[in-house]
Each structure stands twice: as structure tokens, then as C-alpha cells.
Amino acid sequence: MVPLRESIVTLVLALVLHAMAYGSILALAAQGEVLAERAGVVDLGVEGLMALGAVLAVIVADATHSPWAGCLAAAAIGAAGxxxxxxxxxxxxASQTLCGVALTLLGLGASGVLGHSVAGRPVTATLPQWTLPGLSSGSPIGPVSSQGPMVWIAFLILPLILHVFLFRTAPGLALRAVGEAPASAxxxxxxxxxxxxxAVSAGGALAGLAGAAMTLSVLPVWSEGMIAGRGWIAVALVILCGYRPVLAALSSLFFGFVMSLGFFGQAQGWPVAPPLMNMSPYVVTILCMIVPSILFPKLRRLWAAPAALGAPYRREER
Amino acid sequence: MRGEGRQMAVISFRRIVIARMIAIGIVFLLVAAGIYGLGLDPGMVGRLVVTSTFGTRFGLENLALYMTPLLLTGAAVWLALRAGLWNIGAEGQFLAGASAAAAIGLSGGANPALAGSPAAFMSSSLTLVLAMTASFLAGALWSALPAAGRAWLGVSEIITTLLMNFIALYMVYALVTGPWADKVTGAQMSSARIEVVLPAFAGAVHCGWPIALLAVAMLALLFRRSRFSYCLALCGSNPEAARYAGIDVGRHVFVTLLLSGGIAGIGGMIEVFGTVHRLQGGLANGYGYLGIVVALLARKSALALVPAALLMAIILNAGIVLQTVQVSASAVLAMTGLLVFAIAVADDYAAWSRSGRAS
Known part of the structure; x- marks a missing residue:
């Protein structure tokens, strides 16, 4: 029985590894969107900013041979966009919905034009692995303890910082006040x-960084369409987790798991057509948006969006 | 900052046109700068676009072929917008309609023995009618889940309709690599050729073009002082007031999104039977997203969808020209994004009067 048990352990570990890597992309973008939406702005351009970040990270990392320069460039273009x-x-x-969709189209299109020359070329300057201190590689969860830096940033450092910032500091209170009642603020x-x-720029920087995490760590090659709706899933996650950074990170992990199931099914030869497996994250996202509001209608008040979300603030209309 | 401005309830046509002309001018300058930045001569590219689009019969026919799906996806987004809803999922509904139509087209199969006979004509027209009905239903079905979520649960239709696009895309991949894969030529990501075609209208332009124009005309007629259009406008601008007036807002939202999806689905059927003759992975070609721009440009007039679709068709044609000078095809997407950005700001700007007198 020992070999079987061992193979199951390796399988589960590999699945967790995948889930954390793919989840980190979502977690970075979703937490950025939490910042923007807490301040009252829906930024639907996450998908486009991720694409721009992903392609610029590749270009800059290749030119400078430094993945960190690539990350910085990705965050900068995300913030600028x-x-x-x-x-x-x-x-x-102007309309947030419209400008968000415009930003997505612009980002996807511009990344395609910029990345024309680097498309399909493997990235050489990828991010290093960070090993969590205190966990030796000999321990059972050893393989999981060594991951790209963005995984640790997305799941450990950023949720902590954002949670404390939003709910325990004065600037965080100011940010939430601006999203709830801008006139009073x-x-x-x-x-x-x-x-x-x-808040919007910081959120954009994180979206750009999410793109960099994708091309410099998770899937080190740029191709058009590689973001494949992950930015939109991140936006959906923000609503699902009730605009809370820690929950955003946790639900990103879950969606990372759903995404990695697709790869796993293919690798293990499950008798399901690959496109159907690739479909699953989107199906799960839609179900997660619809089912809870049927089951727990009362949850909506507790989980409510910031009161001034989506509405531009004009002092003269106060 | 705007200072002492007032938002106007009704914006004059002139203000909108002027603001948009400026916006489109800025976009053109930015695009020219981008082309220059890629090391090309913007003047040369511009001349190439104009001559290849308007200078040849082929270019003009291409415009009509591009206009056809754009008119229908544009009409789909436009209809939803009348009720204040964002149908970002026209791309997926288009693919769903195309798949349903392809299912009918592939199952029928023209009988070569009957070629040219009245029976063949009857069977092919029956196939076309069936395919069009199926595509409408499939498109409507594709928007049903987001529509129900929005109508009765208050789930944002923007994200759900968009996510359905990816599901549709993977469904088409699954179909064209699996059960419907082309076994004759072995083409990648493509179904077998569908023998039944839409009849020609003029030259290479098929009947889809007048059908799309007719659909837009019907929409315009529907929105001329009809009870339905009034209810939609009320649901969109003030759902509380609509509910107070006795309008079933949920049902109107649901039906509108279903209709919207159906119109986009017909677009998919026309693309399959008129232009591509196969179900393919890249069939939708971004028409669903470009439809958002078409609807946006048309504002409150359905008939304005026609010039809006024409403008987007010209931009798509320009994209082909750009590809011949080694610029990525996604340049069109970038241009579209810029255009939406500029129009959104221009429309907002036009809605404000500096004097503060209009209200």
C-alpha cells in the first residue's frame, strides 16, 4: 500500500503547487481590484492591464536580464494604464463600465502589438524560487515550500498588509470612507x-504585477490571449469575497485549484476533452456568482459593495 | 476639473457630434503616432488603407461583409443598452448561434443528385430557415443564465455575460477538434465545409447584408413610440419608478437580454452560412466586442447603427492592411479600445454645459 499512498501524496502536492502558482496570479489582480473598488471605482480593465504587464515584463526582463526589472516595469505600466x-x-x-471595457480592449490589443516580436519565445530571465524559512525540503510538504516569490507575496505578505491597511489604519479608513460616502468624506x-x-493606480500596479507573475514565473513564455479571462475572473472574485483582501487571496487559491485541474486532467489522461476541462474555471466562476445569491439572500447585506461603487463623485452635485 | 458645470438632461446633437469629432481626431493622431513609433510611415499606411478599402470592388465588398456581423452584434448590445444593461457577451452568443446553425448545416448535407432541382432549392431554404431559428434560440439560451441572474438575483450581467464568451469559445474548440472535426481536408480547428450557402446579393456580398440591415430597420420600428421601448427605457433609467408604475422589471430585463443574445446568435449563423462556410475557432473575430463600440456610437438611434457599423468595418479593413505591413492583427483591438475611451470621455464632456443654465 505504501507506493500507492506515496503516489497519491505526490499527486496532491503537485496539484497544490499548481494551484498556488495559478492562484497567485488571480490573488494579485483580485487584491488590486479590492483596493480600487473599496475606494468606489470599478476597474474592469484588469484583463488588459494584466496583458500589458505580462508582455512588458517579458520584454524588459529579456533586455535587462533581470526579472525584477521586468516586474517593476509591469507594475509601472499597470499603474500608468x-x-x-x-x-x-x-x-x-466618464462611465466606469465603458472606460474599463475600453482599457481591456486597449491593453489586449497593445500587448499583442508590443509582443509581436517576443511571442512564443521562452523567457530566460525568470523569477527565482523562494523557500519558506523553517521548512526543510525533507519534510512531507517540502516541494510546496519552494515557490516563485509572487506566490508568497500574493498569499502571505499582501493579504496581511492590505488587511491591516484597510481595517486598522487611518489612511485605510479614509480609502473606505471615500468608497462608501464620498460627499461626507x-x-x-x-x-x-x-x-x-x-487606489486605482495601486490596483493597476498589482494587476500589472499579476501579468508579470504569469510570464516570469508560472508560464515563462508570452503568447497572445494567454491571460484568457483571468482578469475577469479576478474581478468576479472581488464580488464573491465581499471586497475583503484575505478572502480574495483564499478564493484565488480555490480558483487556482480549479484551473490546475484542467492541466491535471490532461496529464493524467482523464477521459474528458481538454477544451471542456479548460472551460471549468469560467463555469465555476459563474456558478459562484449566481448560486450563493440564491442560497443566502440575506448574505447580500453583509457582503454588500461599497455604497458609492461605480458612481463618479462630483462636488458640485453634492 | 469642470468647475461650475451642470449636467444636461437632453444633450443637443451638435454638441455630441463636435465632441466626438474631436475625440475621433485625437484617436487618429494617437494611432498615427503609434504607427510612426513602430517605424512605419503613417501617411503611406493611411493612403494604403483608403485605396484598398474604397478604391477596389473587392475592398467595398469586404466592407459589406464586415458590416453584416457588426450590425447584428451592435444591434444586440444596443438593445440591451436601451434597458441599461451591458451585454458584453455578444461574442459568445455569436459563437453559440454559429454552432447551432452549423449543427443544422452539417446534419443536412446537400444531395448532389438533386442539384439544381426545385427539391434541392426547397431543402436548402428549409435548412437556412431552420439554421436561423436555431441560431436565434442558441444565442438567447447563451444569455439566459446571465439574464436570469441579473433579472431576479441582481448579479452583475457584465461579468457573467463576458465569462460565457470563454465557455462558448472552448465549446467551439471542443466541437471542431472532436465530433465535427474536418476529416476531409484535415484543417486544424475547423469543421467540415457546410454545403448550403446563403444566396448571393451582389457580387461577393451575400444576403446576410440586407438581412442585417432589415433587422436594424425592424429594431428601429419597434422602438418608435412602442409601449415595449418605453418600458425598457424606464427600467433602464429608474427601476424603482418602473416598479411603481407597475412594470415587471425582472421580466423586462430577462426578455431584453434573451432577445439581445438571439440577435447576436443570428449574426453567427449568417457568418457561417454566408462568409466562412465552416465552424471555426476564430469565427467570431472579436465582432462581439466591436459590437459594443457600434452600439455606443449609435447612442439612442437604431438607424445610427448602420453608419457606426460602417466605421468599424473600415477600421477592421485597416487592420488587414496593417497586417500586410507586419503589424499584429490585434492593432485593431487597441484602436477600438482607444476609440471607446475617447467616445466615453467625449460623451461625458458633451453632457456638461459650462454656463450652468441648461438643466
Whole structure:
């Protein structure tokens, strides 16, 4: 029985490894979106920013031979794209839905044009593995303890920082106030527009970083369409987890698991057509959006979106 | 910042046109700058686009062929927008419609012995009618889950309709690599050829073009002072007031999204039977997303969908030209994104009067 048990353990470990790697992409993007939405701005451009981040990370990492420079460039382009979106929606007050969709199209298109020359070429300067201190590789969960840095950042460092920031600090309170009641926040002297711009840009930086995590760590090659709706799943996750960073990270792990099941099915030769397996994350996301609101209608009040979500703030309309 | 502005309830046509002309001008400048940045001469590329689009019969026919799906996906998004709903899933509904139509087309199979006879004509027209009905139903079915979620559970239709696109795409992959794979030529990611075709209209342009125009005209007629259109507008602008007036908002939302999906589905059928003659992975070609732009450009007038679709068809044609000079096909997507961005800002800007008198 020992060999069987061992093979199951290795199988589960490999699955967890995959789930953490793919989940980290979602976790970074989703937590960025939590920041933006807590400040009252729906940024539907995550998908486009991830694509831009992914392609720029490859280009810069290849040119400088430094994956960290690639990450920095990805975060910068994400922040810049989100800032442009913020200029249109937060400062000028244009439709957030429309500008978000525009940002997605622009990001997907521009990444295709930029990545034309590097498409399909394997990335050489990938991120190193970070091993969690205190866990020797000999222990049963040894293989899982050594992962790309973005996994640890997405699941351990960022949720902690964001949770403390949002719910335990004054700037975090200011950010939430701006998303709940911008007029009151404005009256009490908070710079509503500036806070929203900062939150949206920071969220965009994380979306860009999510793209970099994908091409520099999880799947080290750029190809068009590789983001494949992960940005949209991240946006859906934010709603599912009730705009809470820790829950966003946890549910990203779950969706990472669903995504890795697809690869696993193919590797293990499950008798299901690969496209059907690849379909599963999207099906699960839709079900997760619809089923809980049937089962727990009362949950909606507790899980509610920030009150001013999606509405531009104009002082003269106060 | 805008300062002492007031948002206007009704925006004059002139303000919109001026704001949009400026926006489109800026987009053109940015695109020209981008082309220059890629090391090409924008003037040369521009001339190439104009001559290849308007200078040849082939170019003009291509415009009509591009316009056809754009008119239908545009009409789909436009209809949902009338009720304040965002159907970002026209791409998936288009593919669902195409798949259902292909199922009918592949199962029928033209009988060569009957070629040219009245019986063959009857059977092929029956196939076309069946395929069109099936595509409408499939498109509607594809939007049913997001529609129900939005109508009765308050689940954002933006994300659910979009996610359905990916499911449709993988479904088409599963069909064209599995049961419907082309066993004759062995083409990758493609079904066998469908023998029944839409009759020609003029040259290479098939009947889909007038059908799409007719659909838009019917939509315009439906929205001329009809009770339905009034209810939709009320549901979209103020659901509380609509409920107070005795309108079943949930049902209107559901039916509208279903209709919207059905229209996009017909677009898929026409693309399969008119232009591509196969079910393929890349069939939808972004038409669903471009439909958002078409609907946006048309604003509140259904008839304005026609010039809007024409503009997007020109941009798509420009994308082909760009590909011949080694620019990625996704340049079209980037241009579209810029255009949506610019139009969104322009429309918002036009809605504000600096004087503060209009209200």
C-alpha cells in the first residue's frame, strides 16, 4: 500500500503547487481590484492591464536580464494604464463600465502589438524560487515550500498588509470612507479625487504585477490571449469575497485549484476533452456568482459593495 | 476639473457630434503616432488603407461583409443598452448561434443528385430557415443564465455575460477538434465545409447584408413610440419608478437580454452560412466586442447603427492592411479600445454645459 499512498501524496502536492502558482496570479489582480473598488471605482480593465504587464515584463526582463526589472516595469505600466483610466473616470467622470471595457480592449490589443516580436519565445530571465524559512525540503510538504516569490507575496505578505491597511489604519479608513460616502468624506476634508486616483493606480500596479507573475514565473513564455479571462475572473472574485483582501487571496487559491485541474486532467489522461476541462474555471466562476445569491439572500447585506461603487463623485452635485 | 458645470438632461446633437469629432481626431493622431513609433510611415499606411478599402470592388465588398456581423452584434448590445444593461457577451452568443446553425448545416448535407432541382432549392431554404431559428434560440439560451441572474438575483450581467464568451469559445474548440472535426481536408480547428450557402446579393456580398440591415430597420420600428421601448427605457433609467408604475422589471430585463443574445446568435449563423462556410475557432473575430463600440456610437438611434457599423468595418479593413505591413492583427483591438475611451470621455464632456443654465 505504501507506493500507492506515496503516489497519491505526490499527486496532491503537485496539484497544490499548481494551484498556488495559478492562484497567485488571480490573488494579485483580485487584491488590486479590492483596493480600487473599496475606494468606489470599478476597474474592469484588469484583463488588459494584466496583458500589458505580462508582455512588458517579458520584454524588459529579456533586455535587462533581470526579472525584477521586468516586474517593476509591469507594475509601472499597470499603474500608468490605471491612472489613465482614473483620469477619464475619477477626474472627468466618464462611465466606469465603458472606460474599463475600453482599457481591456486597449491593453489586449497593445500587448499583442508590443509582443509581436517576443511571442512564443521562452523567457530566460525568470523569477527565482523562494523557500519558506523553517521548512526543510525533507519534510512531507517540502516541494510546496519552494515557490516563485509572487506566490508568497500574493498569499502571505499582501493579504496581511492590505488587511491591516484597510481595517486598522487611518489612511485605510479614509480609502473606505471615500468608497462608501464620498460627499461626507469630502466634507470632513479628505481629498476624494486624490485618494481614488491613488487606489486605482495601486490596483493597476498589482494587476500589472499579476501579468508579470504569469510570464516570469508560472508560464515563462508570452503568447497572445494567454491571460484568457483571468482578469475577469479576478474581478468576479472581488464580488464573491465581499471586497475583503484575505478572502480574495483564499478564493484565488480555490480558483487556482480549479484551473490546475484542467492541466491535471490532461496529464493524467482523464477521459474528458481538454477544451471542456479548460472551460471549468469560467463555469465555476459563474456558478459562484449566481448560486450563493440564491442560497443566502440575506448574505447580500453583509457582503454588500461599497455604497458609492461605480458612481463618479462630483462636488458640485453634492 | 469642470468647475461650475451642470449636467444636461437632453444633450443637443451638435454638441455630441463636435465632441466626438474631436475625440475621433485625437484617436487618429494617437494611432498615427503609434504607427510612426513602430517605424512605419503613417501617411503611406493611411493612403494604403483608403485605396484598398474604397478604391477596389473587392475592398467595398469586404466592407459589406464586415458590416453584416457588426450590425447584428451592435444591434444586440444596443438593445440591451436601451434597458441599461451591458451585454458584453455578444461574442459568445455569436459563437453559440454559429454552432447551432452549423449543427443544422452539417446534419443536412446537400444531395448532389438533386442539384439544381426545385427539391434541392426547397431543402436548402428549409435548412437556412431552420439554421436561423436555431441560431436565434442558441444565442438567447447563451444569455439566459446571465439574464436570469441579473433579472431576479441582481448579479452583475457584465461579468457573467463576458465569462460565457470563454465557455462558448472552448465549446467551439471542443466541437471542431472532436465530433465535427474536418476529416476531409484535415484543417486544424475547423469543421467540415457546410454545403448550403446563403444566396448571393451582389457580387461577393451575400444576403446576410440586407438581412442585417432589415433587422436594424425592424429594431428601429419597434422602438418608435412602442409601449415595449418605453418600458425598457424606464427600467433602464429608474427601476424603482418602473416598479411603481407597475412594470415587471425582472421580466423586462430577462426578455431584453434573451432577445439581445438571439440577435447576436443570428449574426453567427449568417457568418457561417454566408462568409466562412465552416465552424471555426476564430469565427467570431472579436465582432462581439466591436459590437459594443457600434452600439455606443449609435447612442439612442437604431438607424445610427448602420453608419457606426460602417466605421468599424473600415477600421477592421485597416487592420488587414496593417497586417500586410507586419503589424499584429490585434492593432485593431487597441484602436477600438482607444476609440471607446475617447467616445466615453467625449460623451461625458458633451453632457456638461459650462454656463450652468441648461438643466
Amino acid at each position: 490605471a491612472a489613465a483610466f482614473g483620469c477619464a473616470t475619477v477626474i472627468l467622470g 469630502d466634507a470632513s476634508g479628505l481629498p476624494v479625487i486624490r485618494i481614488r486616483m491613488l
